[in-house]
Amino acid sequence: MKDTKSLDQPVIEAKGLNLVFQTSDGPVQALKDVNLTIGKGDFVSFIGPSGCGKTTFLRCIAALEHPTSGTLTVNGMTPDEARQKRAYGYVFQAAGLYPWRTIAGNIRLPLEIMGFPKAEQEERTERVLELVELKGFGKKFPWQLSGGMQQRASIARALAFDADILLMDEPFGALDEIVRDRLNEEVLKLWARTGKTIGFVTHSIPEAVYLSTKIVVMSPRPGRITDVIDSPLPKERPLDIRDSREFIEIAHRVREGLRAGHQDD
Amino acid sequence: MSALWIAVAVWLGAWALNVWLAGQPLSRRGFGRALVPLIFGATVLVLWEGLVRGLGVAPVILPAPSAIAAKISTSMPVLWQDFAQTILRGAIPGFLIGCGAAFLTAIAIDRSPFLQRGLLPIGNFVAALPIVGLAPILVMWFGFDWQSKAAVVVVMVFFPMLVNIVAGLQASERMQRDLMATWGASYWQSLIKLRLPAAMPFVFNGLKIASTLALIGAIVAEFFGSPIYGMGFRISTEVGRLGLDMVWAEIAVAALAGSAFYGLIALIERWVTFWHPSQRH
Numbered sequence: 241m242k243d244t245k246s247l248d249q250p251v252i253e254a255k256g257l258n259l260v261f262q263t264s265d266g267p268v269q270a271l272k273d274v275n276l277t278i279g280k281g282d283f284v285s286f287i288g289p290s291g292c293g294k295t296t297f298l299r300c301i302a303a304l305e306h307p308t309s310g311t312l313t314v315n316g317m318t319p320d321e322a323r324q325k326r327a328y329g330y331v332f333q334a335a336g337l338y339p340w341r342t343i344a345g346n347i348r349l350p351l352e353i354m355g356f357p358k359a360e361q362e363e364r365t366e367r368v369l370e371l372v373e374l375k376g377f378g379k380k381f382p383w384q385l386s387g388g389m390q391q392r393a394s395i396a397r398a399l400a401f402d403a404d405i406l407l408m409d410e411p412f413g414a415l416d417e418i419v420r421d422r423l424n425e426e427v428l429k430l431w432a433r434t435g436k437t438i439g440f441v442t443h444s445i446p447e448a449v450y451l452s453t454k455i456v457v458m459s460p461r462p463g464r465i466t467d468v469i470d471s472p473l474p475k476e477r478p479l480d481i482r483d484s485r486e487f488i489e490i491a492h493r494v495r496e497g498l499r500a501g502h503q504d505d
Numbered sequence: 506m507s508a509l510w511i512a513v514a515v516w517l518g519a520w521a522l523n524v525w526l527a528g529q530p531l532s533r534r535g536f537g538r539a540l541v542p543l544i545f546g547a548t549v550l551v552l553w554e555g556l557v558r559g560l561g562v563a564p565v566i567l568p569a570p571s572a573i574a575a576k577i578s579t580s581m582p583v584l585w586q587d588f589a590q591t592i593l594r595g596a597i598p599g600f601l602i603g604c605g606a607a608f609l610t611a612i613a614i615d616r617s618p619f620l621q622r623g624l625l626p627i628g629n630f631v632a633a634l635p636i637v638g639l640a641p642i643l644v645m646w647f648g649f650d651w652q653s654k655a656a657v658v659v660v661m662v663f664f665p666m667l668v669n670i671v672a673g674l675q676a677s678e679r680m681q682r683d684l685m686a687t688w689g690a691s692y693w694q695s696l697i698k699l700r701l702p703a704a705m706p707f708v709f710n711g712l713k714i715a716s717t718l719a720l721i722g723a724i725v726a727e728f729f730g731s732p733i734y735g736m737g738f739r740i741s742t743e744v745g746r747l748g749l750d751m752v753w754a755e756i757a758v759a760a761l762a763g764s765a766f767y768g769l770i771a772l773i774e775r776w777v778t779f780w781h782p783s784q785r786h
Contacts, residue, residue, distance in 0.1 A: 304683055323689050330687040336680040339780040340702045349698060350688045381780060401688075 249316060251405060251437045252278040252301055257310035259296060259463075269462035270296045271307065276456065276465065280404075283431055283438045285448035286456045287494060293463020294441045294456075298407050301439060302330050314405070326354055328405035329398030333413055335390035337382035337397075344369065344378030347397045354401055368396040371430065388419040392426075399430075407439045412447075421479060424450060428477060445498075449473075449490045450482055457497035467497035512555020519548040568750045573757060576750040583739070584758055591736040592762050594651035595723035599658025604715060606659065607666035614667075615674050616692075625671070632664035636725060644730040654735075657726040662715035669711030673704025706781050709774040716770055720763045 257274040260267045271293045278284050286294035299305040300312055303319035314322035322328070337346045344365050351361040369375050372392040382390055391411060398406060408427075412420045424447060431438055442448050448455050449471070457467040471490060473481065481487055523541050531537035550570045556562065557569040564572060577584065610628075614621045640657050647653035677700050685695040727737025736755050743751040778784050 302687055304686060323687065326689055328687065330684065332680050332683070334680060336678070336684055338681065338699065338702070340705075340778075353685075353688050353690045353694050353698065383780070383785070 250277045250313075251280050251282070251315060252276070252439070253311075253313050254297075254300075255311045257297075257300070257307050257312055259293070259300065259305065259307045271300070272462035272464045274310070274463075274465055276468070278437060278439070278454070280437055281435050282454050283452050284440065284454045284456060285452040286439065286441045286458060287443070287445065287448045288458030288463075288498065289443075289460055291460040291463065292458040293460070294458050295409050296463060297458075298409055298439055298441050301405075302328060302407055326401060327403055328407050329401065329403045331391075331395055331398045331406070331408040331411045333410045335382065335387075335394040337390055337393060339382055341381075342378060343374065343380050343382065343385070343393050346382065346393060347378075347400050350397060350401050356401070364400050364402075368399045371399065372396040372426070388415050388423065391415065392423065395427075399434075403436075405437045405439070409441045410443065411440075413443065420447070425479060427451065432475060445491050445494050446482055448494060449487055450477065450479075455490070455494055457494055459498070459500075466500060467493070469493055469497075507559070508555045509559025510555075512552045512559065515551045515555070516548050519544055519551075565747055565749050568753055572750050573753045576754045577757065580751065580754060583734075584754060586734050587736045587739050587755065588758055588762065590651060590732070590734050591654065591723050591727065592720070595654030595726070595735070596658055596719040598651075599655035599723065600662055600715060600719040602655065603659040603662035603719075604666050604712065607663050607711075608670055610663075610667055611670035611674060612696075614671055615696075621671075625667075628664045628667050631660060634660075636661060636722060640722075640726040641729040644726065649730045649732055653730070654723045654726045658719045658722040661718045661722040665714045665718065666708075666711045669707045669714075670704060673707030674700050676700075676707060677703040705774075705778045706783070709770065709778060712770050713767060713774075716766045717763060720759060720766070724759065 254274050254276045257271055258269070259271040260269050274293075274297060286297060288294050296305055300307055301314060301319060303323045312319055314327055315325075317325070317327075337343070338349065341349065347365045347368060348361050351364060356364070365378065366375075369378055372395055374389060374392055374396060377385065377389065377393075382393070385393070391414075395408075395411065398408075412423050415423070427438075427440075428451060430436075440448075440451060442451075453471050453475075455467075455469040455471060456465055457469070458464065459466050469490060473486060473490070523544055526537070526541055526544070529537070531540075553567075554569050554571060557567055568576075610624060614624055636657065639660060640653075643656045643660070644653045647656050674696075681699055681703070682695070685699055690698070724737040724740070727735045728741050731738040736759060740752050740755050743749070743755075775784055
């Protein structure tokens, strides 16, 4: 009984969410009346131009920002409670590895903080290193690896403690297209294998369409949602799905949504 | 006059040798790297010796290095006693207490914005007090022995350390702190695993500045009252007796001790902050 109930319950639910930043130039409305429901196992992309509030919304989910009004629940709790329960892993735009720790040491860090037993720390670190194909690089220091490898290590770090929700804020924004394509494929595989709920912020239309089951189109001033597209693409997605008609149609709708948002200016 | 010409010739020769050595691959490896400064140092001593002998400079104005060396070798017990009093009992305990107090204060300031507004200006005020005014007062408070010297050193090293540690605790990047927040880390976990390691380059800057201040403080404080030994006491009394060779001997000991102290801190720094771009090789 309890299980079916938790399946029906949305993982993330925002109702009438507003966030106003007080800046020296006066108040800035970063989010305006945001309503969104994310179900378990969804891969949700947030796309829109700079200043549309996509990162801010992700940070609200992670309790790194606090909405001024409206309700936001994560697993039925407030974001702060969910954070204390270690409900999510967060991957930032840059790897943000601690340079005084080895790659393995960085991945072990959240496990140390959460108080996993020593043996389990080692075992989990080994497993996620393998998952992101960094096996054998555990003893290297971050500055000895390329940007792409560092970002993979930061994903491994977010995966190590097995949170149900993975939040990624333009994780591949700084990488070149070839590396990016490969990492996109890897993220999809990972999502299929683990069944995590993923929130993914991006600038790139193809990336959003390729990865998501749900695409949230946002526009700036004030930051708001202009369109939510449920993708009809199958769960199994080879890279060349990007040449299919369905893919191009969704991409077209996203582009239209972005353009509509801009016309209001 | 011939001593002067020999000295000049040695100097020119060593100069040419160093220019040649600096261009060699040898000068980039461990022993070779030390060779050039060693030759330069030796050249300065030879030139000094030659100038003093050749020009007949009075020993009161500038004794020859050989005279200073002779004085050092005949007064070893006295020099050791002075060194133990001033460096081992005055400077080092004062340095440790001052740095430790600065560290605890920095944590307190970090925890409380109220203290940040209150304590930093007071620290600033204390640091602005001139040591020649402060030292006699502390000698009155803590007596003639090493305790008052350590107290002067504490006051001198406290503020530079405090400023550096407070700045260091703010040196971690926002993203690194956000990560700690997403993992639900406590204040102390975040302090120990992130902010203290990130602060280390600042802390070592402070320690290096404090190490030279500690030496100055311990020596100068003895000018205002001390037992009948100690480096500062010896310097002030020997100047009065025109025993300038002894003054120079004490200066040599102080310079060696200061360099060793600084070098030790720099060595530990290289080991602790190996990850910092300034330390990567």
